[in-house]
Amino acid sequence: MHELSIAMSIVDAAVEESQRRGVQVSAVHLRLGALSGVVKDALLFSYEVACQDTPLEGSQLIVEELPVIVFCAQCQKERVLQSVQLFQCPECGTPTMDVRQGKELEVFALEVQEDEVQEHKVQESEVKE
Amino acid sequence: MSEPRLVEVRRNVLKQNDVIARALREQFRAAGVFVVSLVSSPGSGKTTFLEKTLTQLQPRYRVAALVGDLATENDAVRLARSKAPVKQITTGTLCHLEAAMVQSALQEWDLHQLDFLFIENVGNLVCPSSYDLGENLRLVLMSVTEGEDKPLKYPTIFNSADVAVVTKNELANAVEFDWNAARTSIQSVRPGMQIFRLSAKTGEGMDEYLNFLSQKLAEQRAVAQVLSPSVRQVQ
Numbered sequence: 001m002h003e004l005s006i007a008m009s010i011v012d013a014a015v016e017e018s019q020r021r022g023v024q025v026s027a028v029h030l031r032l033g034a035l036s037g038v039v040k041d042a043l044l045f046s047y048e049v050a051c052q053d054t055p056l057e058g059s060q061l062i063v064e065e066l067p068v069i070v071f072c073a074q075c076q077k078e079r080v081l082q083s084v085q086l087f088q089c090p091e092c093g094t095p096t097m098d099v100r101q102g103k104e105l106e107v108f109a110l111e112v113q114e115d116e117v118q119e120h121k122v123q124e125s126e127v128k129e
Numbered sequence: 130m131s132e133p134r135l136v137e138v139r140r141n142v143l144k145q146n147d148v149i150a151r152a153l154r155e156q157f158r159a160a161g162v163f164v165v166s167l168v169s170s171p172g173s174g175k176t177t178f179l180e181k182t183l184t185q186l187q188p189r190y191r192v193a194a195l196v197g198d199l200a201t202e203n204d205a206v207r208l209a210r211s212k213a214p215v216k217q218i219t220t221g222t223l224c225h226l227e228a229a230m231v232q233s234a235l236q237e238w239d240l241h242q243l244d245f246l247f248i249e250n251v252g253n254l255v256c257p258s259s260y261d262l263g264e265n266l267r268l269v270l271m272s273v274t275e276g277e278d279k280p281l282k283y284p285t286i287f288n289s290a291d292v293a294v295v296t297k298n299e300l301a302n303a304v305e306f307d308w309n310a311a312r313t314s315i316q317s318v319r320p321g322m323q324i325f326r327l328s329a330k331t332g333e334g335m336d337e338y339l340n341f342l343s344q345k346l347a348e349q350r351a352v353a354q355v356l357s358p359s360v361r362q363v364q
Contacts, residue, residue: 002224002259006142009142009143009145013144014138026133027133036259037285037289084284084288085281085317086318087288087317087319095316095320097319097320097321105143107140107142108137108138109135109136109137110138111134112135112136113134
């Protein structure tokens with residue numbers, strides 16, 4: 001169960017981004033790949049705990065779960081895996097380890113209150129990794 | 130109050146760990162040390178396997194190990210019998226190692242004096258899969274007593290590993306271990322993964338695995354040589 005430490009990293013990241021932009025966060029949107037090694041329910045539970053006594057207290061965590069997408073060399077196409085227990089093309093059965101999506105553990109977006117955005121807001125283009 | 134607005138931030142949650150892991154990997158490459166991390170469930174025989182690995186590599190190579198454990202130093206004490214330098218990382222309640230722990234544990238060691246460094250992760254098949262430690266090879270260990278479908282129960286960690294080792298082969302008959310079923314489960318979650326079947330206790334199958342490690346070290350050094358032929362002379 002490492003979801004609590006992951007949740008704390010999410011809160012840290014979101015607090016940092018919100019302070020940089022001078023905004024109040026009402027929700028954090030997270031992209032969670034099926035190969036990230038993180039369990040959604042455990043994460044949602046941990047998030048509330050991790051938010052306590054931070055500027056994010058009371059905010060919501062919205063998790064978008066992403067399936068594994070692999071590239072099939074036989075079909076020359078990207079395919080969605082049916083199960084992480086079977087790494088093969090669901091159409092032709094060719095085994096593949098060419099993973100194109102599924103390892104994501106990413107704070108994708110923050111939901112903020114528009115009227116609290118200050119004048120000197122950071123331009124989207126300036127936002128660096 | 131106005132409508133909430135969505136601000137895109139796109140930030141990798143484990144970025145901090147990944148940055149340190151990348152720095153470690155670069156440090157390992159520059160020092161010419163090949164780093165192997167070991168993951169498995171508790172009780173699969175990681176420590177015995179590592180002890181034998183250290184002992185058998187030692188006549189030919191300079192080896193060392195970092196051992197992650199929740200609370201005790203028993204593993205480090207056992208591994209010290211191999212006479213190789215061993216350092217314990219006691220993680221407390223943390224169920225996995227992170228790159229920063231490896232970095233801080235390595236501070237007093239001169240990596241240039243090593244050929245192989247082994248990092249034994251905490252016995253856990255779930256949490257360690259998310260954390261890159263900068264290793265060159267991740268080895269997942271399963272013993273014949275755990276059942277052939279272990280990879281299907283923990284696909285993420287098997288998928289994140291480079292090599293599988295099936296240990297305690299001396300018990301295979303006693304537990305009616307189905308080797309084909311095990312191989313099928315491993316290949317299902319990680320197609321093309323190289324698998325070694327061995328017994329750390331009797332030594333059966335150890336040579337093939339140790340030769341594989343020697344080969345990996347040679348390959349890494351050949352690449353390092355091509356990339357920066359003057360590095361070794363300068364240092």
